Amino acid sequence: MNPLKCAVIGVGYLGKFHAEKYAALPGCELVAVVDADPVTAAEIGDRLGVRGLTDHRALLGKVDAVSVVVPTSLHHRVARDFLEAGAHVLVEKPITVTVEEADELIRIAKEKQRVLMVGHLERFNAAVLGLDLDHHKPLFIESHRLAPFKPRANDVSVVLDLMIHDIDIILDMVDSEVERIDAKGVAVLTGDIDIANARLQFKSGCVANVTASRVSLKVERKMRMFMPNAYVSVDFQNRVLARHRKGEGEMFPGVPEILSEESVFENGDALMEEIRHFLDCIREHREPLVSGAAGRRALATAIEITNLLKVQESRSCTA
Template sequence: MSRLRTAVIGAGYLGRFHAQKYAALPDSELVAVVDTDLERAREVADEVGCEALSSHTALNGKVDAVSIVVPTQAHHRVALDMLHSGSHVLVEKPMTVTLAEADELIAAARDADLRLQVGHLERFNPAVQALVGMVSTPMFIESHRLAPFNPRGADVSVVLDLMIHDIDIILNLVGQPLRRIDANGVPVISDDIDIANARLQFENGCVANVTASRVSLKSERKMRLFQHSSYIALDFQNRSLDVRRTSGPIGGGQIPEIQSDKQAFPSGDAILAEIEAFLNSIRHGIRPVVSGEDGRQALATAIEITRQLSEHPLPGQTQTAGDCHNDEADNR
């Protein structure tokens, strides 16, 4: 089969990695790197041996698929232009600023029979992929995503900066409608929410307690999941799973036997796996691993959490959380 003509729109920190992956894949012909800063586009394009452009509209009719790695406020406009030009789209998370924008992208992709994938990169962590096959009916989930302060993500709340990763994974694992969301959080260093907690209650009774902080002294990304007869601890950073299962009947005053299974997974290239999955969905005409609908669901939950943080500050809190229409940190 002929190679897919690809391009990367946005030549910043993540865009450079996307360009490198497309250039390395045998079924991809990287046509161009695009950035409004043409010098930056040229710098990355020279590294990977393709053309540099300053406008994404110059790609119309020249590419089959694109990665959109620009600031969130531009996601909708750029992605819609590329879908209307006939290109499949991989857009970074969060997919858009508003739900109306997300709905328009989903409809445009559906009407044109194009793939729309959202860049929730943590789904391609090998430990997360292994976890999916172990989960049946989770009843309680607890996640902690902690990081030291980084000014690059400080222009939005920690919900869109960090928590949205765990929101997406939890929604995918539970697979049930949300019944209730309760959230609180506070600004500590920045002018927006820096540490937040959300309690997600699902229609089937499952509860998820989600905490995210960007003012921690250490970096930690962990999730614990409880379901009938088993407990699973996931460490995103170390790519490991600790699975505990009961063996034999429970009752009669006896402590059940606990079987332990610890698994560690080799370090992988999540961005490469994400792009390979995107191209595979195009080749075979199948639903992307992280579809537009998945991205919208995570965005809707993050927006509701952010709304609560903005409208119901904690007692004594003088600063307000960022509006739910704020942009994600400039990922360039």
């Protein structure tokens, strides 16, 4: 089988890691990297032994697959150019700025019969891949995604920057239409929302309480899921999956025993697994774990939360 010719568009902080993975994977050939900064493009290109370009259009029709790791505002234009040229596309999250842009990418990918995958990296965390709820849907979910402030990736709110990871996982897990959303948030260090909480109520009856912060003093990435007779927690940061369920015996008279088990996963390479999955989907002509439709669904929910926060902020400013 001929190797897939691949390129990475945008080789800043995250993009350079994409480029390194393609260069290391068998069955694909990294042919170029692209960045608006010619110094960055040349530096990464020289290090990996490929061309370093400043205009992605120079590669249209010349590559089989690309990772699009440019600023969110450029996702739609760059991904659209490559899809229309017949390339498969892995675009970083969020898929686009608007739902309409996402719809267009999904339509083009379908027409061209190309793989469109969205880079929700947490789906490839070893603890998430090991998650098995025994076909039970959660009734209540609580998630916390906290991080210290970093100057990069602040072109979007904390909802589209961090919370969207958990939104994506929760929507996939619950698999029910969102019926109501309540949200609160505040800007702390940037001109946009830096810490936010959203309560999602689903038609199935499940409720998810989701908190994200990029101005915390500690790093925490945890999700807890409650269902009949069981409780499951995932520590994304430390790759720990804990299961607690009601046993047959009694802990105290009239109180059932709690049986617990914990799995600790090795420090895998989630990005490598994500890109490997993308390339496998291309070769095997199958839908990726995080399709364009899944990325659109997460984006639409994140936008609704963001709009609620903007309304709240507007009211507080006029009060």
